[in-house]
Amino acid sequence: MKLLIDIKNFILIIYNHRHAIYELTKRDFESQYKSTYLGMIWGFLHPVTYIMVVLLVFTIGLRSPASRNGIPFVIFLISGMIPWQFFSTTLSGVTRVINSHSYLIKKGDLSLAILHIARILSNLVTHIALVIICVFIAWAYGYIPGIQTFQLIYYIFAMSVLLLGSGWITSSTSLFIEDIANLVTVSIQFGFWLTPIIWDITIVPTKYRWILKLNPVCYIIIGYRDSLFNGPPFWVHIHETLYFWGVTMIILVAGAVIFRRLKPHFGEVI
Amino acid sequence: MSNIAVKFENVSKYYKLYNSPKDRLKEALHPFGKKRHREFYALKNINLEVKKGEILGIVGKNGSGKSTLLKIISRVVQPNSGNVVVNGEVSALLELGSGMNPDYDGIQNILFGGIMMGFSRDEMNRRLNDIIEFAEIGDFIRQPLKTYSSGMKARLGFALAVNISPEILVVDEVLSVGDDLFKRKCYAKMEDLFKSGCTVFFVSHSASSVVEICSRAVLIDEGEIILEGSPKFVTMNYDTLLFGKPDEREKLRRKLMNLNKQKPEETPSSLQPVTSSTDSPINVSSLLGSTESNDNSNINTNNTCIHEAQYLAEFKSKSKTIYKSANIDIIDIRISTLEGKIVNSLFPNDYYYLNYSIKFNDELEEIALAHVFKSEKGAVLSGVRYPPVGKNLPKINKDSLLHVNLKFKCSFLPGNYYLDIGIISFKGGEKQVLSAEYDAIVFKIQNCKCLKDITSSWAYFLLDHEINIKSN
CATH class of the missing domain: 3.40.50.300 (P-loop containing nucleotide triphosphate hydrolases)
Known part of the structure; x- marks a missing residue:
């Protein structure tokens, strides 16, 4: 019951601060590209070059096979890298979001929880543009967009909720224990290789796959590929879907509790 | 509640x-x-x-x-x-530039600050002009906050804090x-x-x-x-x-x-900020247990200005500089009330004595004494010469001691004031400072109810004034 009231209050806070969220998002987005000559192009250049490098290393350097599970390696890689890039940059961004807005702490009682939402939203702008490009590339390879493509909206939402909960935890605890921020960076490095991004989950023997699926990001990456390459809809993976939302809700609630508990002390450590 | x-x-x-x-x-x-x-x-x-x-x-x-x-x-x-x-x-102004992003310019900071406090963008746009006008920082309003001087930051911060009702x-x-x-x-x-x-x-x-x-x-x-x-x-x-x-x-x-x-329950004088009539002048000197004994006869009588100058032991001139070209010592500089109590926290409109002694270790002639009253920042406010211009003190023998007593009416407004004392020689028609103590003594002027009609709190002098208004 108390949880329901909290959820209602939080939605109210978001509604009351919609101007602030919009403004924060806009500024966040602008500030990433302000004072650069190429401006927003960097938002695309960065993931594209990264994907290119990985592509070159694997196709030319390591001579890996030209397709994964029947999907050409190029789009297989793109479809995994784009969500992963969004996840990793946003996670490290939200971890530092309190620090980078520390000047607001001295302003008094503000709803700092909305900073995370704004950061996720501002990163979503580039991400959604990249996802649309991705859909067209897949189309060029013969994967005609259909009703299943709209599942991407669901997966983007799912990833954003996961990021919000994780961000509340990491941003608030890292103020007190700075090592958390480093831990996040290291986990992201590991995560890139432990999540089926450049390799397909089918190369792992069936009886060990559940270990990989403990990683909630794994669900997202597989989901993106299903949506792009005419795979099964998300309700087919009923266990995975339930597991993902279970974990995400635990993270979200824990994040809300930790954030609220620690918030009164922010003023003392910043 | x-x-x-x-x-x-x-x-x-x-x-x-x-x-x-x-x-x-x-x-x-x-x-x-x-x-x-x-x-x-x-x-x-x-x-x-x-x-x-x-x-x-x-x-x-x-x-x-x-x-x-x-x-x-x-x-x-x-x-x-x-x-x-x-x-x-609550609108808070806790530190210079608090709640403001150093990379945004003034206008962005105003809009952003207001929006974070829950105002809509339209609402802030409406108030923007008032805020800019109040802050008065000119073209800097379009520069990033990090280029501001501390005064400009204070101006912007205050303008924003007060203009969001x-x-x-x-x-x-x-x-x-x-x-x-x-x-x-x-x-x-x-x-x-x-x-x-x-x-x-x-x-x-x-x-x-x-x-x-x-x-x-x-x-x-x-x-x-x-x-x-x-x-x-x-x-x-x-x-x-x-x-x-x-x-x-x-x-x-x-x-x-x-x-x-x-202290008896004071009725909070919530509607009269400056002239709180419940002011009960308490006898502060009785709190200063160890200062010289004094008669505590000044019991509060209604609204007349009764005050007693005090001596604040730690309140001393820290910038005292002694200059000497002759063997003369200025000693025992003090300000006292007419009753003889040594004080350094005075009240306007009262009379006080400045006392000091001069010890002459050499024989001297054609000298004069100079006293200069200065503001805290060093502006010369008034000076007293003895004897008057054109005359000089007669010849002074070696090892003689001179006691000086200068009575003055304290016509200063609240603030801190300094005093210079100097001994000047005019021997051979040439002015020469023999000995001087700059910032020799510091004294404070207390605020007082009788100053209610003074318009500027940064002025120095108390005018002996009387104002009458007639209508036809």
């Missing part, structure tokens, strides 16, 4: 001090580990009740807990124990970097706000501005409210505490706290 803006009940706040960051981590990770921090109490058992529409002045030394109190009101930090009730939207305004000592013109404007604005029912918390080290704009004041020392009352009463006692001898501080403090307890 409804007319209380802020209420503190037994509020304490301590900061955990760690010897090293490692200790903080150890304590945080080890659930049953021993305590590794020291507790520094910034506030101890604060009880305070502020009604809507009061301007509360908060005075106290650096590090006494004033800022922590304001931070608790604006919810930047949380108390460790006790209850805090804050009714109303706050219910509670919290102003820490940030206005002190503003120029006098701007300060005046801010005080006027605060009075406007408070007339419209806004509660203001104002921290200042300037006793005169507290007296001028606040309706009530509290004195905080070592985390405790040790005195509460009319601004004049509080600032006057703050001075005695600040400049009191270190070994007597504790005694003085206890006396003030007792005084605070005994």
